[in-house]
Amino acid sequence: xxxxxxxxxxxxxxxxxxxxxxxxxxxxxxxxxxxxxxxxxxxxxxxxxxxxxxxxxxxxxxxxxxxxxxxxxxxxxxxxxxxxxxxxxxxxxxxxxxxxxxxxxxxxxxxxxxxxxxxxxxxxxxxxxxxxxxxxxxxxxxxxxxxxxxxxxxxxxxxxxxxxxxxxxxxxxxxxxxxxxxxxxxxxxxxxxxxxxxxxxxxxxxxxxxxxxxxxxxxxxxxxxxxxxxxxxxxxxxxxxxxxxxxxxxxxxxxxxxxxxxxxxxxxx
Amino acid sequence: xxxxxxxxxxxxxxxxxxxxxxxxxxxxxxxxxxxxxxxxxxxxxxxxxxxxxxxxxxxxxxxxxxxxxxxxxxxxxxxxxxxxxxxxxxxxxxxxxxxxxxxxxxxxxxxxxxxxxxxxxxxxxxxxxxxxxxxxxxxxxxxxxxxxxxxxxxxxxxxxxxxxxxxxxxxxxxxxxxxxxxxxxxxxxxxxxxxxxxxxxxxxxxxxxxxxxxxxxxxxxxxxxxxxxxxxxxxxxxxxxxxxxxxxxxxxxxxxxxxxxxxxxxxxxxxxxxxxxxxxxxxxxxxxxxxxxxxxxxxxx
Numbered sequence: 001x002x003x004x005x006x007x008x009x010x011x012x013x014x015x016x017x018x019x020x021x022x023x024x025x026x027x028x029x030x031x032x033x034x035x036x037x038x039x040x041x042x043x044x045x046x047x048x049x050x051x052x053x054x055x056x057x058x059x060x061x062x063x064x065x066x067x068x069x070x071x072x073x074x075x076x077x078x079x080x081x082x083x084x085x086x087x088x089x090x091x092x093x094x095x096x097x098x099x100x101x102x103x104x105x106x107x108x109x110x111x112x113x114x115x116x117x118x119x120x121x122x123x124x125x126x127x128x129x130x131x132x133x134x135x136x137x138x139x140x141x142x143x144x145x146x147x148x149x150x151x152x153x154x155x156x157x158x159x160x161x162x163x164x165x166x167x168x169x170x171x172x173x174x175x176x177x178x179x180x181x182x183x184x185x186x187x188x189x190x191x192x193x194x195x196x197x198x199x200x201x202x203x204x205x206x207x208x209x210x211x212x213x214x215x216x217x218x219x220x221x222x223x224x225x226x227x228x229x230x231x232x233x234x235x236x237x238x239x240x241x242x243x244x245x246x247x248x249x250x251x252x253x254x255x256x257x258x259x260x261x262x263x264x265x266x267x268x269x
Numbered sequence: 270x271x272x273x274x275x276x277x278x279x280x281x282x283x284x285x286x287x288x289x290x291x292x293x294x295x296x297x298x299x300x301x302x303x304x305x306x307x308x309x310x311x312x313x314x315x316x317x318x319x320x321x322x323x324x325x326x327x328x329x330x331x332x333x334x335x336x337x338x339x340x341x342x343x344x345x346x347x348x349x350x351x352x353x354x355x356x357x358x359x360x361x362x363x364x365x366x367x368x369x370x371x372x373x374x375x376x377x378x379x380x381x382x383x384x385x386x387x388x389x390x391x392x393x394x395x396x397x398x399x400x401x402x403x404x405x406x407x408x409x410x411x412x413x414x415x416x417x418x419x420x421x422x423x424x425x426x427x428x429x430x431x432x433x434x435x436x437x438x439x440x441x442x443x444x445x446x447x448x449x450x451x452x453x454x455x456x457x458x459x460x461x462x463x464x465x466x467x468x469x470x471x472x473x474x475x476x477x478x479x480x481x482x483x484x485x486x487x488x489x490x491x492x493x494x495x496x497x498x499x500x501x502x503x504x505x506x507x508x509x510x511x512x513x514x515x516x517x518x519x520x521x522x523x524x525x526x527x528x529x530x531x532x533x534x535x536x537x538x539x540x541x542x543x544x545x546x547x548x549x550x551x552x553x554x555x556x557x558x559x560x561x562x563x564x565x566x567x568x569x570x
Binding site: 017021023025028031032035036099102106107108110113114269 | 320341345348350352358360375377
């Protein structure tokens with residue numbers, strides 16, 4: 001982490017030259033979402049808080065998932081992670097599709113930035129936005145609810161890997177989609193169902209056996225459960241197993257994305 | 270000296286369509302070169318191949334000695350491309366965008382004075398802090414040129430830069446581009462305005478249906494059109510049979526006749542006299558690039 005911060009400072013001061021191209025792209029991506037931070041940060045924080053308000057009001061008296069953990073407390077890590085994932089996806093996917101539709105992606109394709117640098121810059125910006133949104137939701141929540149973190153290492157690892165996985169997924173979606181309509185389909189028919197059915201609002205132990213089995217095929221389930229383990233030290237399955245699944249998914253998806261970028265699919269004819 | 274652009278046997282197919290059919294072309298450093306041809310001739314495809322936006326089916330292209338595929342990083346460092354469409358990033362203002370663009374090429378704050386210079390030279394100083402979305406079409410076009418120049422490339426390609434641009438802006442643009450050429454930059458442009466190519470460019474390639482059909486200095490191409498032509502305005506609307514084979518163009522009673530030799534004028538006049546046709550106006554015309562162009566890519570060619 002410190003190494004990363006040091007690297008960013010050195011690049012910003014322009015002491016390191018070789019990665020300037022990729023760093024500029026990363027910086028531009030950060031500035032892009034920051035320019036519209038009402039839409040990209042404030043809005044998702046607001047949405048998460050509304051979920052929290054409604055669900056905790058309706059269910060807090062009836063549901064207790066873990067021993068000694070109130071439902072509202074249980075809900076917050078899931079909501080944070082869901083927002084982290086959705087925003088990491090939105091950042092890379094919307095930036096790429098927008099510049100494809102506007103045509104200004106050509107200015108990026110004309111540069112000596114390599115496909116690996118392209119990938120890393122979009123990935124880092126997605127992680128950044130995911131984490132900014134996540135931290136904001138956490139900070140607002142703890143004003144109202146006591147929420148200690150049992151294992152900060154797990155929280156950080158799942159936060160980083162989860163946003164990296166979805167950021168990568170966003171890059172694939174951005175490259176693949178030709179129209180905003182296709183991107184909306186991606187968001188509403190893949191990302192939303194996967195995140196809603198991942199155990200954000202419930203523990204999968206409360207599900208009928210069939211749906212419990214189905215949940216195990218949902219990668220979002222592992223990210224949410226592992227992230228939540230970081231807060232309470234309790235989860236539906238082992239955090240190490242979840243971490244392995246998430247890490248493996250990230251590596252496979254990154255490898256696929258790099259192949260896609262190298263081939264020039266939909267970007268270079 | 271290494272050529273600025275070296276194109277060897279480039280083929281590009283899009284499915285069954287053969288967009289380029291074996292192009293060979295070498296452009297020297299410091300040249301002001303024009304790529305002419307009707308729509309669909311393959312000019313933009315060729316430019317996109319130089320820029321690495323497209324990959325060739327076969328053949329190689331190098332920019333300043335760097336292969337655009339194997340040595341793409343160096344090749345792209347050497348090349349600045351002004352795209353045909355008015356594309357822009359709606360999130361940033363002109364100066365921010367130019368600094369980002371230079372940054373993508375590894376240029377940092379040491380490059381800022383160059384960015385300011387382009388902003389100044391292209392008359393963008395008032396608009397430097399204006400969001401790209403708020404610029405007029407002409408201003409967007411200037412910003413587009415500035416963006417291609419942000420990393421100070423030795424080779425500059427302009428794809429139809431003056432399409433839809435007013436006279437004043439065209440003047441500013443060409444003054445600036447001529448200056449860049451004087452300072453040693455190689456300039457390659459595609460244009461529909463043949464007059465522009467004739468005045469600015471020292472060498473011209475004419476493309477037609479994916480092939481280069483003519484490649485020569487502008488002077489030589491002009492010479493290749495046999496002689497001059499004679500424009501006649503006559504009272505009657507028909508010419509004697511003996512002159513009909515010379516007609517290049519006719520608009521009502523104004524005829525343009527091709528001359529192989531100036532002495533043919535004597536023959537024309539005597540033929541007209543014989544048929545009792547009186548002349549209202551007469552003008553001897555030098556061949557221009559448009560004649561060459563029509564000759565090469567016209568339907569009869």
